[in-house]
Amino acid sequence: MSISVEWGNEEQTVLYHHYEGAWNWDEFYITLEQAQTMMDSVDHDIDIIIDMCDSHLIPKGTLSHWRCLGDLQHPNTGMTMLVGTNTLVLALHELMVQVFPRMGENIVLVCTLEEAYAIAANWRQQPTPA
Numbered sequence: 311m312s313i314s315v316e317w318g319n320e321e322q323t324v325l326y327h328h329y330e331g332a333w334n335w336d337e338f339y340i341t342l343e344q345a346q347t348m349m350d351s352v353d354h355d356i357d358i359i360i361d362m363c364d365s366h367l368i369p370k371g372t373l374s375h376w377r378c379l380g381d382l383q384h385p386n387t388g389m390t391m392l393v394g395t396n397t398l399v400l401a402l403h404e405l406m407v408q409v410f411p412r413m414g415e416n417i418v419l420v421c422t423l424e425e426a427y428a429i430a431a432n433w434r435q436q437p438t439p440a
Contacts, residue, residue: 311337311340311341312329312330312331312332312333312334312337312365313327313328313329313330313333313337313338313340313341314327314328314330314341315327315328315341315344315345315348317348318359318427318430319427322348322351322352322356323354323355323356323357323388323430324356324357324358324359324427324430325345325348325349325356325357325358325359326359326361327341327345327358327359327360327361328361328364329360329361329362329364329365330364330365331364331365331367332365332367332369333365333367333369334369335369335371338369345358345384346384349384349386349387350384352386353386354386355386355387355388356384356386356387356388357388357389357390357391357429357430357433358387358388358389358390358391359390359391359393359423359426359427359430360390360391360392360393361393361394361423361426362392362393362394362396362402363393363394363396366396368401368402372402372405387416388416388430388433389416389417389418389429389430389433390416390417390418391417391418391419391420391425391426391429391430392417392418392419392420393420393421393422393423393425393426394419394421400419403417403419
């Protein structure tokens with residue numbers, strides 16, 4: 311499978327998604343279901359790192375598939391980091407911000423995995439609004 315998901319740390323506060331090569335929507339939905347199950351197993355916010363550095367293609371029909379993502383966002387979702395600066399990642403980010411403005415508030419582009427993990431750690435240390 312071209313997409314994998316696993317815990318990104320021992321505390322289970324980060325989910326790491328890795329996209330490699332060409333992937334398809336069936337793989338995307340299988341991985342999304344796995345991620346939802348993992349997020350259901352904890353009772354705290356989870357930051358998501360989406361690493362697309364090893365994938366350079368977007369399957370056809372992206373907009374129609376991504377329209378349902380707003381409804382599928384897990385309540386435990388914290389910050390989402392898209393890793394990479396290639397045109398694929400930039401296009402996905404722009405699409406998400408346009409289609410899901412509310413989701414776009416918690417999505418950032420980063421250049422490296424190290425930067426993504428640093429942002430996730432910093433995000434969790436922020437005080438909760440009263």
